[in-house]
Amino acid sequence: MSTPIFLIGPMASGKSAVGALLAGLLGTTLIDTDARVIAAHGSIPEIFAAHGEAGFRRFESEVMAAAVPTQAQREARATAPAVVATGGGSVLAEANRELLAHGFCVYLLTDEADVAQRIGADTTRPLLGSNPLEAWARIFAMRSDLYERTATVIIDTRGKRPGQIAGAILAAYRDAGH
Ligand SMILES: Nc1ncnc2c1ncn2[C@@H]1O[C@H](COP(=O)(O)OP(=O)(O)OP(=O)(O)O)[C@@H](O)[C@H]1O
């Protein structure tokens, strides 16, 4: 049976980028929950404008539930676990945390200095507003404990390239007996 790998962490921590590389290492495809929400409902700024953050969270939870393989699917997929890059706020909902508990949940730890270059003038993440780095730090401070509590393992990504991080996750997954 293959246990799915979930990537959690704040905006721009590398969940999507690392997830794609990890999926490649495992010979599977990446499920990116933000991408699925966008495919079904339009861009994230459009969704926030039309439905508010609460509407986005509803869509996100629906996609999370659909993305998590059932027990039967996991048993059938003997060699290729699902890799799921979640949205940065996926851990906020209790129902999502229950889903995450069914897999190997990897928290991509980063900090303000490390993400600064990546989120410079971001317009795709409505929660970051007009002062992205300040907003990022404020949101991260509120969620940091939740990421830690939800994680099976914490990978310190600071100063590492996405390929190194994907390799470290695969090693941790194998070390855990998967
Ligand atoms: N370790 C890293 N080193 C350098 N660049 C990185 C690293 N991780 C991610 N990036 C780059 O930073 C940007 C944001 O990464 P990514 O989209 O993977 O973040 P995310 O965690 O999925 O964010 P979100 O929560 O908004 O979906 C991308 O351009 C990505 O290539």
Ligand SMILES: O=C(O)C1=C[C@@H](O)[C@@H](O)[C@H](O)C1
């Ligand atoms: O951290 C967050 O709340 C978010 C992160 C992104 O992945 C998107 O899901 C969206 O921009 C919200």
Ligand SMILES: [Mg+2]
């Ligand atoms: Mg992403």
